[in-house]
């Protein structure tokens with residue numbers, strides 16, 4: 234299989250082919266995989282209709298392409314290298330043959346327990362090989378996996394289990410993150426009080442601590458595997474359009490939505506984009522530091538690399554444990570060739586200076602990547618000069634949970650690069666910038682709403698259980714285009730720089746949160762009558778959350794301290810620690826229009842320390858509210874340590 238373009242000229246040719254003959258282009262890529270039955274139509278539906286299907290009529294199983302092929306051709310090659318939280322603990326390396334066998338054992342055990350094609354399985358797990366095995370085992374038997382990041386609260390977990398109607402949860406007794414222990418099983422127990430559909434809970438023993446086990450429902454991972462012993466685990470034949478997974482992500486309204494991806498299109502695009510962006514060559518060691526609870530971990534720790542027969546690293550811990558050189562120590566230990574991380578991690582490590590980087594031999598690095606949020610120039614240069622020693626190209630990869638794979642990015646060292654610019658689209662991807670009225674901005678040196686004007690195989694298929702929501706969010710705002718929710722600039726050289734969200738989504742340390750989601754969590758605090766949250770620039774997190782909260786009654790300083798604690802606790806309970814506001818400010822009112830809409834633009838200005846030039850405020854119901862918020866903002870608000 235050769236998916237990799239090897240020169241800029243080849244990239245330009247691919248782009249031309251994809252434009253002139255998109256079906257032929259994607260067929261050519263799809264034909265490099267193993268299908269049980271080839272498709273009879275490359276694509277049906279349209280962006281206009283929001284009803285796209287890819288490789289129609291094709292049958293396959295993604296795990297045959299990610300595992301079986303390689304187990305036969307290169308069974309002894311390392312598939313997954315696992316680095317534990319504690320560097321003194323023993324790591325693991327699974328060859329393609331071993332990974333294949335472990336996935337088959339788990340798949341057989343799930344089947345023996347009655348899990349069938351189409352059933353939903355929730356994975357709430359730490360970053361261990363068992364998580365990767367569980368993901369792939371679900372895919373193998375056609376069950377739909379939904380990984381929930383193991384930092385979400387019981388309530389957030391319960392919301393997702395209920396929305397998915399899941400019957401099985403796979404978890405661990407506890408997770409380890411640096412010196413912290415995360416009580417996963419007890420969180421699952423709490424969530425399941427409200428989830429009657431779940432019949433089976435499989436528990437990996439990660440630490441020596443005990444945890445409560447319900448005899449009829451809960452089983453240890455290692456014992457569970459016995460249920461499949463000796464049973465074969467043939468891959469379930471899947472329709473190309475059968476769902477592979479649901480991954481919940483935040484939008485600007487309501488609860489998180491379940492983004493659905495499918496076996497066929499997702500396979501083709503994640504494999505193609507991985508090969509090209511990272512310019513992976515056989516034998517390289519590739520490391521993506523994301524958590525599998527997010528899309529980056531799905532597409533570029535598990536599926537993209539394994540589909541290419543690559544060696545992919547998984548890391549259980551955090552960048553600063555036991556010291557701020559951990560990332561670099563791991564790169565040196567495993568001779569990492571491609572390293573992919575988030576700007577927030579780079580900025581946090583930058584604060585520790587150059588010495589931790591220079592203490593390690595990073596000469597094997599060939600390509601450095603970033604993802605999740607815009608990277609500022611200072612961080613870009615530090616990454617390029619200090620980590621990459623000016624020898625490695627930086628691929629600034631822009632994409633989303635909904636796009637399934639990387640859309641805008643350099644391809645290793647093939648493409649032109651410019652600090653803080655994602656750059657050019659991948660072949661077959663057609664980004665455009667729109668004016669708010671929907672007209673396309675022509676030429677270069679322009680800024681507008683980032684949309685995509687041609688379909689690609691791993692585009693979101695639906696939001697689970699609510700297709701209308703999918704249409705309203707992505708396909709109806711600008712008919713004929715996929716709407717990303719981001720604003721972007723195309724510079725004089727035609728390179729794209731993604732600036733950030735234009736909707737009510739806040740990106741904190743590369744994690745997406747909807748304002749509505751955080752506000753409804755805050756409003757659960759008994760002290761809070763109403764609230765509004767906005768993002769403000771933060772030197773490490775990119776953005777942080779400023780919450781404006783109307784309290785039930787006026788608060789003195791001592792009461793305020795208690796009330797702040799209540800607000801933070803409500804967010805931790807409703808969503809998780811990761812969504813906690815950095816600032817809480819109590820206010821008497823919120824700037825609302827006569828129709829009751831909060832004017833966030835004003836709050837965003839106040840949160841960023843700008844106290845005048847609010848623009849037109851004539852539509853506000855009570856303009857004096859703004860003055861009182863301003864006065865408070867200049868004097869009192871809580872700032873998290």
Ligand code: WTA
Nearest residue numbers: 604605606607629630631632633634731734
């Ligand atoms: C932001 C993560 C600038 C963007 C893969 C997008 C970026 C959202 C970049 C998706 C980048 C991601 N430059 N912004 N290179 N990558 N974003 O769904 O706002 O967790 O819409 O997917 O992250 O976040 P998600």
